[in-house]
Amino acid sequence: MTKPIRTIKKRGNRGSGLMESVMAAIILVPIALALLDLTVMVIANSMNDTAAKNAARAAANQSTGEAAHAAAELTLKTFQASTLVKSLKINDFDYPAGGKGSISLTTVMEVKLPVPFPGFAGYTFTAKDVEPVVGTKVEE
Amino acid sequence: MKTKRDKRGSVTAFSAVLALALLVLGIGFLFIVLYMGAQRETKNATDAGALNVGKKALTDISVPVMPTDVFADCASDSIDNNALRDNKITLGRINRVWSKAMLIAINAEAAGADGQAGSGSGNASQAVSGAEEISNSLAAKLKTPSNLHGFFNELSQQNSVRMIGVGSSTQVLPGAGWQTSLMDREAESNIELTGSPSDNFYLPPGYSLPAGASTQCTRSPKPDGVGNKYFLKGYVPIQIGGKTIWQVPFKWDNKPILVASSKFDAEKATTKALEWSNPVPNAFSAEGQALKAGAPGEKATSWVLSNPRKPFKLSAPHSFLKIKVDQPKCHWYFYPIPPIKVEFGAAQNYDFNSSPTGMTGTTMPGGGVLCSSVTPPSQMIGLDIAGRSLDEVIFSLPNLHTSETKKVEDQMVSRANQMISKPGVVITPAKLHSCLGSAVTRLALIAGEKNFYLFSKDGETLECLPKIAADALAFTWMPLISGKDADGTEKKIIDDDYMPGGFPLPHAPVPLPFCSPTPLVNVSWVLWDKDVYWKPGTGYNGSLGEIRVKRWSEVHTVGVCNPL
Numbered sequence: 113m114t115k116p117i118r119t120i121k122k123r124g125n126r127g128s129g130l131m132e133s134v135m136a137a138i139i140l141v142p143i144a145l146a147l148l149d150l151t152v153m154v155i156a157n158s159m160n161d162t163a164a165k166n167a168a169r170a171a172a173n174q175s176t177g178e179a180a181h182a183a184a185e186l187t188l189k190t191f192q193a194s195t196l197v198k199s200l201k202i203n204d205f206d207y208p209a210g211g212k213g214s215i216s217l218t219t220v221m222e223v224k225l226p227v228p229f230p231g232f233a234g235y236t237f238t239a240k241d242v243e244p245v246v247g248t249k250v251e252e
Numbered sequence: 253m254k255t256k257r258d259k260r261g262s263v264t265a266f267s268a269v270l271a272l273a274l275l276v277l278g279i280g281f282l283f284i285v286l287y288m289g290a291q292r293e294t295k296n297a298t299d300a301g302a303l304n305v306g307k308k309a310l311t312d313i314s315v316p317v318m319p320t321d322v323f324a325d326c327a328s329d330s331i332d333n334n335a336l337r338d339n340k341i342t343l344g345r346i347n348r349v350w351s352k353a354m355l356i357a358i359n360a361e362a363a364g365a366d367g368q369a370g371s372g373s374g375n376a377s378q379a380v381s382g383a384e385e386i387s388n389s390l391a392a393k394l395k396t397p398s399n400l401h402g403f404f405n406e407l408s409q410q411n412s413v414r415m416i417g418v419g420s421s422t423q424v425l426p427g428a429g430w431q432t433s434l435m436d437r438e439a440e441s442n443i444e445l446t447g448s449p450s451d452n453f454y455l456p457p458g459y460s461l462p463a464g465a466s467t468q469c470t471r472s473p474k475p476d477g478v479g480n481k482y483f484l485k486g487y488v489p490i491q492i493g494g495k496t497i498w499q500v501p502f503k504w505d506n507k508p509i510l511v512a513s514s515k516f517d518a519e520k521a522t523t524k525a526l527e528w529s530n531p532v533p534n535a536f537s538a539e540g541q542a543l544k545a546g547a548p549g550e551k552a553t554s555w556v557l558s559n560p561r562k563p564f565k566l567s568a569p570h571s572f573l574k575i576k577v578d579q580p581k582c583h584w585y586f587y588p589i590p591p592i593k594v595e596f597g598a599a600q601n602y603d604f605n606s607s608p609t610g611m612t613g614t615t616m617p618g619g620g621v622l623c624s625s626v627t628p629p630s631q632m633i634g635l636d637i638a639g640r641s642l643d644e645v646i647f648s649l650p651n652l653h654t655s656e657t658k659k660v661e662d663q664m665v666s667r668a669n670q671m672i673s674k675p676g677v678v679i680t681p682a683k684l685h686s687c688l689g690s691a692v693t694r695l696a697l698i699a700g701e702k703n704f705y706l707f708s709k710d711g712e713t714l715e716c717l718p719k720i721a722a723d724a725l726a727f728t729w730m731p732l733i734s735g736k737d738a739d740g741t742e743k744k745i746i747d748d749d750y751m752p753g754g755f756p757l758p759h760a761p762v763p764l765p766f767c768s769p770t771p772l773v774n775v776s777w778v779l780w781d782k783d784v785y786w787k788p789g790t791g792y793n794g795s796l797g798e799i800r801v802k803r804w805s806e807v808h809t810v811g812v813c814n815p816l
Binding site for chain 1: 263264270277292293300307308407410411507509560
């Protein structure tokens with residue numbers, strides 16, 4: 113009777129690449145996704161700043177508070193809602209009495225992150241802009 | 253010797269490097285984004301600050317004037333002449349000052365052409381010098397950047413530059429970034445002319461505005477509401493009687509706006525010189541710097557073109573035209589040797605409150621041919637003024653001298669328009685006659701009033717009232733100037749306009765011995781007469797002139813007798 117000869121196979125290499133890739137992915141994918149979220153947040157913040165600026169400028173060109181608010185709202189409507197930007201609205205609006213002084217406007221933008229992390233699925237950005245009212249004539 | 257085990261762990265190492273690279277790239281990207289965001293925030297804050305500079309430069313930088321100064325009435329943004337003045341001339345008001353000086357110079361020039369300049373020419377020179385002095389002071393203040401820094405910080409600091417760091421703000425960066433420019437050259441100023449070239453802008457008769465001194469709105473497309481209005485041209489020398497007048501251009505109904513640096517730089521006085529030695533600028537550049545903990549961060553420059561959006565009409569706001577009615581008198585004339593007439597007996601007064609009234613003249617010995625004496629019959633005197641309004645006293649019958657009457661009307665209409673500050677309002681001859689013909693003037697004349705003031709209390713409507721009422725209605729300014737005389741010299745415009753004042757009445761002269769009155773020729777008749785004098789005023793002391801009306805009646809009595 114012959115004893116089976118036990119051969120030692122070199123299995124060490126096989127599958128190790130896969131394991132390493134999985135390990136790398138565990139590190140890299142969250143970093144990449146976090147970067148994606150960060151990019152979205154930065155762009156959203158910039159959009160919110162621009163929205164506040166444009167809305168305040170439009171409002172500052174009006175001669176009454178009502179017209180100023182309407183102009184600011186109209187400006188914000190040009191910002192299209194998307195799957196990422198849930199809402200953009202005026203949070204605070206201050207038109208000086210008689211149009212004397214400066215207008216202060218705050219916008220709030222709710223952003224849904226493309227890759228939500230546990231406990232951090234979205235972010236709310238706030239932007240404030242102050243502009244001199246130029247829509248009124250020199251006061252008498 | 254290579255072994256297969258060399259590959260083991262290579263993916264891990266690669267992943268580690270990749271992760272590191274990703275992190276570095278991510279952080280780098282974040283920094284770039286923060287930098288760009290900070291730049292944008294700084295620019296936005298600088299824009300807001302610059303706009304505030306363009307806005308506040310119109311109102312918050314001023315040159316003081318004394319309440320008694322000739323231009324004190326221009327120290328207001330209101331068209332209402334009764335509005336209180338704050339004795340400050342600002343960028344928004346400087347064109348009012350220059351245009352009033354221009355109006356004074358025009359009036360002096362027109363009076364000089366008629367030989368009635370008086371002291372008007374000297375006053376015009378003083379007015380232009382005064383306007384230039386105010387203008388130079390204002391220009392110096394506007395060209396001093398430190399005067400504008402506060403306006404910039406006021407707004408720029410309120411705008412967030414959080415991408416630079418928490419607690420950071422944009423503040424003034426003093427230096428070469430603060431400049432001025434003379435933009436919109438040859439565009440309209442905020443001084444509107446009355447009417448159009450076809451009616452000579454209602455300027456004094458015989459005077460024509462220099463070619464190129466006026467323009468219509470230069471905005472393209474033309475905004476609604478501006479119509480065919482004419483304005484003085486900005487940054488163009490306007491020559492009036494050897495004096496140079498300037499205006500700062502402010503396009504009609506434009507707001508303070510941000511402009512491109514290329515346009516701003518192209519119109520700077522240093523780039524493109526102006527004849528005006530010390531021009532008042534209408535555009536400003538402002539430079540700001542976003543700081544964090546005292547260390548420089550970002551900086552930005554903005555350029556703004558100012559505009560008060562407040563037009564005024566070419567006017568002398570606190571001004572008046574005096575109208576004086578002389579005491580009406582009745583004169584008695586006789587014809588001892590026809591056609592030579594002789595006035596005999598004292599002229600008798602009659603008045604608005606007692607007319608008409610029967611009057612009899614003095615008997616004139618030898619007052620007719622072969623007459624021992626002639627006594628005029630009782631005549632009804634005063635029908636020429638009874639119940640008349642001031643307008644009728646000046647303009648109505650007798651009115652054979654129509655061209656002279658038109659001259660008087662033109663002078664008065666021109667001066668009336670010089671009192672109006674509200675753009676678009678034109679005092680037409682009809683409006684003038686309506687004002688002069690009011691029941692108030694009729695009643696005031698009956699009450700014995702002889703001095704009237706034509707003025708505008710609100711810069712929009714015209715009033716004609718006795719002095720006491722004018723002083724009361726324009727209490728903030730009229731009492732200070734109503735005693736001033738026109739600075740020109742008086743000239744008779746309507747010279748003895750006359751007409752019959754009724755039907756001839758028969759009378760019976762006393763004949764010399766052996767004579768008897770000749771039938772049908774012994775009659776007495778009344779003539780209504782009128783003179784109108786015009787004394788121009790430049791408006792330097794508030795008086796735009798004086799109209800003096802002299803109304804009188806003449807009773808002509810012819811006595812003729814023939815030998816028996």
